[in-house]
Amino acid sequence: MDHSSVDQRLSAIKPGNAVYVKDVVQSELKTKLMEMGIVKGQPLLVMFRAPFGDPIAVNVNGYLLSLRLEEAALVKVEIAPVE
């Protein structure tokens, strides 16, 4: 399956998977997400989820950021190629 054509969101990524940020959906939170380092091209690694699957913890450049699923759903991502 060709992932690049699918509109993948960070909220759907399972822990242990690495992705790149494609874009952040236009929203009230866009600036805040960007200020926390969620910018185009940024590699992200989904680290773990809270009990009940929400929020999730994402590694952004070496620091851990916690986002609710509805917030992670604002982040469009691309699966990083497997090395």
Add this chain to the structure above:
Amino acid sequence: MMKIALAGNPNTGKSSVFNMLTGLRQHIGNFPGVTVDKRSGTVSFEGDEYEITDLPGTYSIYPRSEEEKVVYDILTNKVHPDYPDLTLVVADESNLERNLFLFTQLYDLGLPLVLVLNMTDVASRKGLRFDVDAFNKKFPEVPVVQTNAKARLGKERILNSLKLDLNAPKNLFLPEVSLCAIDDKQCQEVEAEKRYQRVKELYTELVSESKIDSERFTVSPIDRILVHPVWGYLIFASVLLIIFQFIFSFASYPMDWIDGKFASFSALLQENLPSGLFTDLLSQGIVPGIGGVLVFVPQIALLFFFISILEESGYLARVVFIMDRIMRPLGLNGKSVVPLLSSVACAIPGILSTRTISDQKERLITILIAPLMSCSARIPVYTLLITLVIPDRTVGGVFNLQGLVLFALYSLGMVTALLLAFVLKNVLRRGERGFLLLELPPYKTPSWKNVGLTVWEKLKIFTLDAGKIILAISVILWALASYGPSGSMDEAELKVRKESKTLSDSKETEQRVASARLENSFIGWMGKGIEPVISPLGYDWKLGISLITSFAAREVFVGSLATIYAAQSDDSNLRLIERLRREKRSDGTPVYSLASGLSLMVFYVYAMQCMATLAVVKRETRSWKWPIVQIGIMGILAYVGAFIVYQIFR
């Protein structure tokens, strides 16, 4: 005096730097026009005095909460009274990219800056090397100071940098954008995008990685346990239980000591000073009043000791993480957990710490339910009542029954608070949507200096601010108990003396006299006035007096009972509890039975008896509407709850 501001991201050790510089020479004030706490302190170095202000931690100059707005307001307004002469930007060297984002924003504001690179130890462990020369070429006006504030390294270096005659930056890092308005999201977006691009380039020029840090991409084993669906919650519950058991078992020793010292000091004054109004005021009003304030110090110190350890270690952020999903259906937020937990110590700092919740509705709900969390001011009330009516015995082999009852009272408050939140969620109108973008900082050993200073700060606020109210009320109470409507007290005394002539025991006579005098004092009239209302709860007029006086602050309840019973008898050396156990109703049954004791406990779990909290709620919600609503809800809960409990156990 030169004004220095401390700015930086959260979790960069900014408070450690602040504490390292100012030590005990710090105080809490307010930023003009807003209700955000201003932590500032002074430091002198080689003959110069500096005033250092610790600005709230932010990721950007554009705020996402009222607290963060302070940073924008101050740093972008040259005529602001707190506008700094120099700004120290504290940055985490081990996580520099995001930190440089804020740094370059501040640089572009044209502020004279010093870059304080903190946590150098972590950075070098991660194999990160910062190129100071390259930085100096880019930002010639900005000196760089490397510190490890936790190990108290680098204080001299920072102070030396203050001596440099620093110029404001002449260039701009990002010349193509200019400062955005606080509500212009689109402008801020464009800036964030461009700035991050440029910062990423800057980062690769400044920082070299000498080894691949594999650890930063693996989940730490501690996180595996602490956010685990089972262990995570079990550990959180155990941590709370341990804290409460610890406080209940160990705080009593210093408390008893303070209690005893003040009681004997009162007696000493009474014996050695000439009898009269002044001696009575001192020995029965002021000295017990001060004792009544200081007796809380051990509990508050212990509570904030634990809470700040949890915060310092990074655990509290994990609590937010695992609690957020649970709190959301209740109309709350993972961040509500910290204010609610702080309310376990005192609702006032708890309510003040709701400023980090950016969603206005979630914040309001948190404020409204916070006083239902059992605060430290209730501990003396609970302690007194539990010791009075609950037997001191072990159940289930390990648990102390008194400790279990205490835990049950805390739980009752907590559960009711959450249920109320759920009700409020469906009643209140929705504003902007909430969000939770939270950094989970790396675990670290707490800095004992930071923990100590937090405890010290809280104690100062309590003894000076709340203490004043408690002392004033103790004195007023003494006056109300010692005076009555003209002549009524003397008349009552004469009557009792006539009736008691047949009694051989003069001590009993004196007791009856004192009791009669109290009954006819101003406060006796007030207590009797509400007796019909409170007797279905199991209370008599003396308890009525205590309820009235402790409306101002719960902890006054104990002092109030002490004053009432001390005023009633000469044996002021007898411990209050023994005195209360001897208190009988007219039919010979004890006033403080299991039923009335439990009823009182429930009453104190629910009732909004704290003027200071009401004042804070008014200030934070900007209207009298919410504190009045709060008084109403909690009053109804208290009356109905206490009524049910008394009727069940009588």
